[in-house]
Each structure stands twice: as structure tokens, then as C-alpha cells.
Amino acid sequence: MKTLGIIIGTQDEPVSKKYYKNNKKMLQVLKEYDVSMDYIPYDFAIFAEVKNLEKKYKVNVIPLFGDFLTLEDCNECDAIFTIYEGVYSFMDGGMDQYKNYMNILKKTKAKVYPSQKMQEFIIDKHRYMRYLKSKGYEIAPTSFINLEKYNIKTIMKFIEKNDFKKVAIKPELGAFKTGFKIIKNPDKKKIEKSLKSLKKQNYHHLLLQPFLEEFNKYGEIKTYWVNGKNLYAYNQRWKDGEGVFQDQSKINPDLLKQCLKVGEQVFKDIKKDHEYLIQCRIDFACCINNDNHCRDFFINEIEICPTIGEDESDGKAYKILAERIMKTCV
Secondary structure, three states, X not given: OEEEEEEEOOOOOEOOHHHHHHOHXXXXXXXXXXXXXXXXXXXXXXXXXXXXXXXXXXXXXXXXXXXXXXXXHHOOOOEEEEOOOHHHHHHHHHHHHHHHHHHHHHHOOOEEEOOHHHHHHHHOHHHHHHHHHHOOOOOOOOEEEEOOOOOHHHHHHHHHHHOOOEEEEEEOOOXXXXXXXXXXXXXXXXXXXXXXXHHHOOOOEEEEEEOOOHHHHHOEEEEEEEOOEEEEEEEEEEEOOEEEEEEHHHOOHHHHHHHHHHHHHHHHHHHHHOOOOOEEEEEEEOOOOOOOOOOOOEEEEEEOXXXXXXXXXXXXXXXXXXXXXXXXXX
């Protein structure tokens, strides 16, 4: 019998009482791993969904805990599916833990989904953003900055040439807005101060982009995909630091159709040029130079180990994802 490991440990996005009530019997397996039934993170719920399919697929499903990952544990598996990924390892233990995590995935004998190479490609945002640009996809004007060697004059020339009144700095390995900075009326002194601060926090690369006022006006269209098929989409805005969600029925139908058409092509291109993705989330934002809410939406981000909040998917994505994991990994 083959063994499938699921890397978990995020402690994010707990499931609802409704989901727990509807899946109470299945979720009891989590007690074995000291998980409180009052707080079940989304990745533990997905693990339980996959484990619930053990008999159907004749596969042994085990948890691998990302913050305590070892090569020995990984080598017990024939295949590994990642939910807790490199960004979490960085958040939990800094650059040393991140490097150790990636090194284990690189060395393990198990087949890893998505691969360590693919995870690094997405975490290193400058790489996949350059890839998207080379394929002709719309992205925001971006300056890719290496904090180990950058030219402040080149950065300021980029800002001044585009007449940016506000810029946003997005560090690689940043998540949930950690490290994210908005700088008004950017000048050399402000930019250098921010870059030095981020370097001290162990960030190595970052993206500098215009801060778009229209971004929150129209929200960010987030599209979630399994096996290249869109399961759902939602619009996210921010209010008082908290995410405000609207389901896809509230999204302009023409805009949604446009985003899904682009998203489908992105999946196909990544499959052709890199590897097949079991799941991914492709996010679209607005607007460059004007607030035409359809024409100027662009790809803002790609996640291949996305956080799947139950409110976004109504819990339906977990079962569909679990089936696809089994069909693909074993």
C-alpha cells in the first residue's frame, strides 16, 4: 500500500460550526493529532477529507507537520501534497527554517506536489511575474529589486518616469500583508529607509509597484482552480484592515468571464512550460491609468498552495480537492 503525506500546520482559516456539524464523524480523526474540535484549521480539514478516502483509493494517508518537517518523515511517503508551504516556514522560523524546509523537499525520495522547484518559482515572485510578462499577460508596472544589490538611482528613475505619487512594496516570502508597505510621495530617503528595514527582516527580494487607488474601489477578483477548472471566484476588498468578501454572483458577468478566460490560459501555459498544478488561485486587480473596470484588470498574484477559507468556497472545495489529490498523487 502506498503512503501519501499531507503537509499541514497553518493554524489559519478555521472551519465553521456548520461544516463541523456536517462532517463531525470524519473530523474525529484529528483528535489523534491533538487538534481541538473548537478550532479546526482549513488544512487539517482538507487532510481529514483526504484521509477519509483511504479505503476508496487503498492508500495510507499520514500528516506531515510543516514546522517540524524532517527528511526521514518525508522519505516514508511515496508522494507528498503540500498545503503548509515555504512562506509559512519563513513566518514560523525565518530564513533558516525556510531553507531547511525547501532543502528537505528537494532531497526527499517522495514525489512532491507541487514540486519544490515549482514552489520556489511562485514564492520568488519576480520570476513568475517576469514569466507572465514574457507570455504577454497584463501585470502592473513593476520594479524587481534584489536587496543584496540594488541601484537606488534606477529605482527612483522608475518612480519618477511613471510619476508615481504612491508606491507599494511587496517582499517575497511576505504573506497576510507582512512586510507590505505603502509609501506616499516616494523620495530617495523614504525608499532607502524601507529597503534597509526589509533587509534587516531577512527579506531578499521585493516588488515595487504603483499603489492603485482603484484597487480597493473595484476589489480584487480571486479565482480558484482545481485540475484546471474554476470552482469559484470572489471579490475581496479591505475595510478597517479586514477583508470584505463578495461571492461571484456580485461580480460583473463580463468581467468574470474575462478573468476566467485569462486564468484558464495561465493554467495551460504553466502546465506546458513548468508543471501540472493540482490547485491554484489566480488573482486579478484593477486598474492601470484609468478606472475602466473591465478592460484594465491585470494579473496581480498567483498562489499554488492557497489558503482556502470556507466562507469563500462554502466548504465545497475541500472534497473536490481531496479527490483530485488522490487521483493525481497516487
